[in-house]
Amino acid sequence: MIRMGLLGAGRIGRIHGHNVAAHPRAELVAVADAVAQAAEALAAETNARVASIDAIVGDPNIDAVLICTPTDMHADLIEAAAKAGKAVFCEKPVDLGSDRIRTCLSVVAKAGTPLMIGFNRRFDPNFASVKRRVAAGEAGNVELVTVISRDPGPPPVEYVKRSGGLFRDMMIHDLDMARFLLDEEPVEVHAVGSSLVDPAIGQAGDVDTAAVLLKTASGKIAQISNSRRATYGYDQRIEVHGSKGMIRAGNVHTTTVEVANGAGFQADPVQNFFLERYAAAYREELAAFLEALATGASPSPSGEDGLRAQILADAATESAQTGKAVRL
Amino acid sequence: MIRMGLLGAGRIGRIHGHNVAAHPRAELVAVADAVAQAAEALAAETNARVASIDAIVGDPNIDAVLICTPTDMHADLIEAAAKAGKAVFCEKPVDLGSDRIRTCLSVVAKAGTPLMIGFNRRFDPNFASVKRRVAAGEAGNVELVTVISRDPGPPPVEYVKRSGGLFRDMMIHDLDMARFLLDEEPVEVHAVGSSLVDPAIGQAGDVDTAAVLLKTASGKIAQISNSRRATYGYDQRIEVHGSKGMIRAGNVHTTTVEVANGAGFQADPVQNFFLERYAAAYREELAAFLEALATGASPSPSGEDGLRAQILADAATESAQTGKAVRL
Amino acid sequence: MIRMGLLGAGRIGRIHGHNVAAHPRAELVAVADAVAQAAEALAAETNARVASIDAIVGDPNIDAVLICTPTDMHADLIEAAAKAGKAVFCEKPVDLGSDRIRTCLSVVAKAGTPLMIGFNRRFDPNFASVKRRVAAGEAGNVELVTVISRDPGPPPVEYVKRSGGLFRDMMIHDLDMARFLLDEEPVEVHAVGSSLVDPAIGQAGDVDTAAVLLKTASGKIAQISNSRRATYGYDQRIEVHGSKGMIRAGNVHTTTVEVANGAGFQADPVQNFFLERYAAAYREELAAFLEALATGASPSPSGEDGLRAQILADAATESAQTGKAVRL
Amino acid sequence: MIRMGLLGAGRIGRIHGHNVAAHPRAELVAVADAVAQAAEALAAETNARVASIDAIVGDPNIDAVLICTPTDMHADLIEAAAKAGKAVFCEKPVDLGSDRIRTCLSVVAKAGTPLMIGFNRRFDPNFASVKRRVAAGEAGNVELVTVISRDPGPPPVEYVKRSGGLFRDMMIHDLDMARFLLDEEPVEVHAVGSSLVDPAIGQAGDVDTAAVLLKTASGKIAQISNSRRATYGYDQRIEVHGSKGMIRAGNVHTTTVEVANGAGFQADPVQNFFLERYAAAYREELAAFLEALATGASPSPSGEDGLRAQILADAATESAQTGKAVRL
Numbered sequence A, B, C, D: 001m002i003r004m005g006l007l008g009a010g011r012i013g014r015i016h017g018h019n020v021a022a023h024p025r026a027e028l029v030a031v032a033d034a035v036a037q038a039a040e041a042l043a044a045e046t047n048a049r050v051a052s053i054d055a056i057v058g059d060p061n062i063d064a065v066l067i068c069t070p071t072d073m074h075a076d077l078i079e080a081a082a083k084a085g086k087a088v089f090c091e092k093p094v095d096l097g098s099d100r101i102r103t104c105l106s107v108v109a110k111a112g113t114p115l116m117i118g119f120n121r122r123f124d125p126n127f128a129s130v131k132r133r134v135a136a137g138e139a140g141n142v143e144l145v146t147v148i149s150r151d152p153g154p155p156p157v158e159y160v161k162r163s164g165g166l167f168r169d170m171m172i173h174d175l176d177m178a179r180f181l182l183d184e185e186p187v188e189v190h191a192v193g194s195s196l197v198d199p200a201i202g203q204a205g206d207v208d209t210a211a212v213l214l215k216t217a218s219g220k221i222a223q224i225s226n227s228r229r230a231t232y233g234y235d236q237r238i239e240v241h242g243s244k245g246m247i248r249a250g251n252v253h254t255t256t257v258e259v260a261n262g263a264g265f266q267a268d269p270v271q272n273f274f275l276e277r278y279a280a281a282y283r284e285e286l287a288a289f290l291e292a293l294a295t296g297a298s299p300s301p302s303g304e305d306g307l308r309a310q311i312l313a314d315a316a317t318e319s320a321q322t323g324k325a326v327r328l
Helices: A011-022 A036-046 A053-058 A071-083 A098-111 A125-135 A157-162 A171-182 A199-203 A279-295 A303-322 B011-022 B036-046 B053-058 B071-083 B098-111 B125-135 B157-162 B171-182 B199-203 B279-295 B303-322 C011-022 C036-046 C053-058 C071-083 C098-111 C125-135 C157-162 C171-182 C199-203 C279-295 C303-322 D011-022 D036-046 D053-058 D071-083 D098-111 D125-135 D157-162 D171-182 D199-203 D279-295 D303-322
Strands: A002-007 A026-032 A064-067 A087-091 A115-118 A142-150 A186-194 A209-216 A221-227 A235-242 A246-249 A257-261 A264-267 B002-007 B026-032 B064-067 B087-091 B115-118 B142-150 B186-194 B209-216 B221-227 B235-242 B246-249 B257-261 B264-267 C002-007 C026-032 C064-067 C087-091 C115-118 C142-150 C186-194 C209-216 C221-227 C235-242 C246-249 C257-261 C264-267 D002-007 D026-032 D064-067 D087-091 D115-118 D142-150 D186-194 D209-216 D221-227 D235-242 D246-249 D257-261 D264-267
Touching: A002 A011, A002 A053, A002 A279, A011 A026, A011 A036, A011 A064, A011 A279, A026 A036, A026 A053, A053 A071, A064 A071, A071 A087, A071 A098, A087 A279, A098 A303, A115 A279, A115 A303, A125 A171, A125 A235, A125 A246, A125 A279, A125 B257, A142 A171, A142 D209, A142 D221, A157 A199, A171 A186, A171 A209, A171 A221, A171 A235, A171 A303, A186 A303, A186 D186, A186 D209, A209 A303, A209 D142, A209 D186, A209 D209, A209 D221, A221 D142, A221 D209, A221 D221, A257 B125, B002 B011, B002 B053, B002 B279, B011 B026, B011 B036, B011 B064, B011 B279, B026 B036, B026 B053, B053 B071, B064 B071, B071 B087, B071 B098, B087 B279, B098 B303, B115 B279, B115 B303, B125 B171, B125 B235, B125 B246, B125 B279, B142 B171, B142 C209, B142 C221, B157 B199, B171 B186, B171 B209, B171 B221, B171 B235, B171 B303, B186 B303, B186 C186, B186 C209, B209 B303, B209 C142, B209 C186, B209 C209, B209 C221, B221 C142, B221 C209, B221 C221, C002 C011, C002 C053, C002 C279, C011 C026, C011 C036, C011 C064, C011 C279, C026 C036, C026 C053, C053 C071, C064 C071, C071 C087, C071 C098, C087 C279, C098 C303, C115 C279, C115 C303, C125 C171, C125 C235, C125 C246, C125 C279, C125 D257, C142 C171, C157 C199, C171 C186, C171 C209, C171 C221, C171 C235, C171 C303, C186 C303, C209 C303, C257 D125, D002 D011, D002 D053, D002 D279, D011 D026, D011 D036, D011 D064, D011 D279, D026 D036, D026 D053, D053 D071, D064 D071, D071 D087, D071 D098, D087 D279, D098 D303, D115 D279, D115 D303, D125 D171, D125 D235, D125 D246, D125 D279, D142 D171, D157 D199, D171 D186, D171 D209, D171 D221, D171 D235, D171 D303, D186 D303, D209 D303
Parallel strands: A002 A026, A002 A064, A064 A087, A087 A115, A142 A221, B002 B026, B002 B064, B064 B087, B087 B115, B142 B221, C002 C026, C002 C064, C064 C087, C087 C115, C142 C221, D002 D026, D002 D064, D064 D087, D087 D115, D142 D221
Antiparallel strands: A142 A235, A186 A209, A209 A221, A235 A246, A246 B257, A257 A264, A257 B246, A264 C264, B142 B235, B186 B209, B209 B221, B235 B246, B257 B264, B264 D264, C142 C235, C186 C209, C209 C221, C235 C246, C246 D257, C257 C264, C257 D246, D142 D235, D186 D209, D209 D221, D235 D246, D257 D264
8 A cells, every 4th residue: 555645736736636536556645735625635535634844744654645736836845855765756847947857867766765756637638548459559650649638728818927838838739749650859940820719818928729730760650639628628639650551539529419400410529627537647647657566667757758849848848949950 | 315225146136236336426235145145245345234135125324225146035125125115226027928017017006116127238328329319300200210239259059058048148238228229119020030049048948149029009110139149348338310311320349449550450359258348338227216306206117117128028939839920 | 335215304304314424335225204394405415315115125236225114114114125225224013013023024034135133232331332242241240230210301192102111112121231241031021001291191101210020941030121201311231240340331421520619519401312312322333233244253142032022022012011020 | 725735744743734624614734744644644534735835825826834844944934935935833842952943033033924822731630620710809819829730751862962952942832831820921931850760761961850949020939840751641730829728630530430449449540542531631732723713812822921931941951950049
């Protein structure tokens, strides 16, 4: 039984907290949150206790911590927990600055404790199936990866201002997915971005519509597109084209129902909410973390994966701003 | 908080027990099963206590019982629980004999306690969406209902011998679905059945492949087909054709993945296991029962629904055996 | 080069006439029609001459005739043409009475001339692919055949009155398809029919909504459903379920376009007009007839196929009227 | 009746020649080809005469010419025909050099004769439907256009060497489609390209796998990807994402058949051959040219469209070679 402490009981913290409580190999011992009510509610639901972050990090009876706090606390908490000998699962991103990530990872390396970054989409059963089939050679040599990712609606501008920008906040998931599927590091990054969805996002210096081209040293290509608004739901698709064939995962519709009449055949919108769309992914992600702790394997995606995705997001941000390609 | 006792901790009892334990408005108080280990395991998982059937039925602190025992105990337990003033949720069928069902329902009517029968498919989100849209008039006048239902594989012959036959054991779900979607009672039943999947089923006097035609007094038509074996998963489809259009719910594939190569585009099989396919349906079904108890509404599907489906199953059995249509 | 005469230059005659004219191995020599303008227009378009039916049947330079006249002339013309030594392609049905068909077929048999009946759907590329795969064993043993066939809209009541009724006029195609896919003769027929689409059809003594169950001697089952109205286009689907798997052919949508928005994902209606939906089938059907003439093979579907489908249509008509099953 | 001469009776010339011959408003008068047999065969099939290019261009009884010769003759023939007062339909591209195109277009402008360039995909019924719906505002403001275009297999290297490279030879269709759907000129071009399919293509200095990002002045984005090999057929998809929704056109499968078994649900590959996939597009394209000539409207796509696509192809070629973005 792995004893876990949860730092941060917000929307995503609640998901992880409940998943820990429901997992046969883990126990949720304590929950911390700056908002006492949030911590108390989740603790009550999961038979955990409320504690401060320091108390959790310092508790010798806690084996692992889940970091679900605001982004600007991630790196500090990873370091503190690693120094305290805890295994760490941290929500993405490690930090908005790649230098800070590097420092943080060296602290973790020195501590020798396991660190896993929450790129949950790798664990979505559909995307994981694509990856398994690609790894099994069903697509042959991977040549062209396509990732389409569109949110149902834009976040508040206040969120956008603190987010690090679309490439670091939203596309980072897709950059990780591209790396995951290419299985080779991109060396050339082209990006374009525009504010077409919400002018306030543009006024805040960010974009809400963007596309990226990646090229690896051996010539593999990935293309990613993002929009902060999709009227038909949370649009999440991947496609791998290779020498033997093409493998793709499509969207998840809310039902399998079709209504046919003179206007045509209408299917339901796709699932709208990321917590619903990726519910299984969050469960599988936690299971993978626990499995790594149980077997002593290195958790994946690693801190290095977090760093690489951040470097790509930085490069895409630069390319979109300058109109020039960036070489890594 | 509705306090519930569970009678029967087998495969389906475990589903209901866990759903009760997870529901915010219900509490699983006690679990009974002839196999002590089964009761103990489920009780431990759900923080319930183990008790005998009699103790549960006689416990004044228990508001409702869930009957998940073998079929031949259903009617007796419904009567006992109703007489004890309990609300009752009973797995289908009430009994394999329609006369016994009639007696049982009259006991329940006299007791004046709520009774709901577990035709879970009505609560599948896909099928429930079809029903809602049909009820909202999106198909116009319903004219032609099609239900396709094929199991991944045949049950053991020992099960078949005690099952009452395919029409009462398997197609009863589809007969209920046809009634649900037609919204009018069938008055004419035609059935054909064959043993094509497993000769042992034929030797046991049952069929494994069957189809039925139903016609209502106003002329609406339903067609149902069943097979005890589908190599591609648990095939569950419904379709309603009406004056304004057609509404259908298709199968649920295990993933959204497609693999394309020279052989074509391959999608995954459909979900194979009824507990996976109808996991949401079982949750929604329990929620509907609890909602009815909370509001004082009559639970639906009712005991009368159980009886009507059984009468149709009897008629289909007769028609398939005699090669003649049966009028009701 | 096979020299052909066309009897009947109506809607379906025009299709066949143009297909003959475009076929490299055939030549359309003459066209007959009671309406002189119809014959003249088609003859002009195809570089054929106008002639009377008698002249065509009596012309020693014509090798084969295509009979596309009203149904009540079919049997007489088949006999006349056969006696004149012509190969005959005749639109379905041979006649509305099975006795008349029997007489006609014996005349053809005596003449020893080839006769093919226009069950065009066997030649639809989608349905033909299903048949080829079934014949190749991809479905294993065929157990359950489903045919869904719904017209976009009902014909005029005047047509209905002379049509022989839905089972002989419309479902005969599906009965032939069921025979084609079952590859075994049905021995038990159950049918239900209602007038739900157009009350005038019911007043004329016919039905517009119907379903049929067929069972063969070895226990294979087919179910067919028909409606005279489908708001979403000309609904034509088949499905074969067998021991190894299921093979089906779906509808043909007018485009591959999908429009996604808050209401969902909308695809186009299915092709609405039978001449468009089965354009390729008519070409392939003619090609098969010409191929049979060239090789000396017996054309298929044969006159016997025409008779068998008619017997099933008669049985279905009787079953729907009496509410009883019919054994053959 | 518009009298037409055809220059070039190769694969694509034969398509156009037959389409002219079948069109009620056009007549194919004469066919020229350097290979006498090719011209003779097509002329025989279409009741046209064989003539030299000069004779056709100089024939006062010919209203319009279709140029289907090798690319390096296009510009010269357009100019000659325009000077002779002919309306001109020319296969893409006008020329591999944009300067040569500019000169050619100025000659045409001076002559004042109609010129249409054969970007046939605009006339594909699926893609044309997408365009109509986008133009009708169904997608709202267009923000993100995706074009996926993959050939079944690579051309011979000898062809590649003379082709102008993938961007000018293959992607030019997709660049035109992106302009067509964006309805605004791109001002920024990013491209990456690799030789992953056939090393001989790389040795010849070309790429076989490529992707492009386009950005317009107002910030609209298009992404295009190409591969010279798709094992599952000729992959041709477009998608328009906008403020109100998403509109896409998918691939055309060879049949609607699905085979389901333990391995899943298998659909057929997509149509493999561009002449089959775009057969309707070629007919509609010719019809649009004839309609423009009949009404006096300017044919579209115009010579200017040909130039703009070429400029984008040049920019993409440069970007892929230099690893830098190109601004227009």
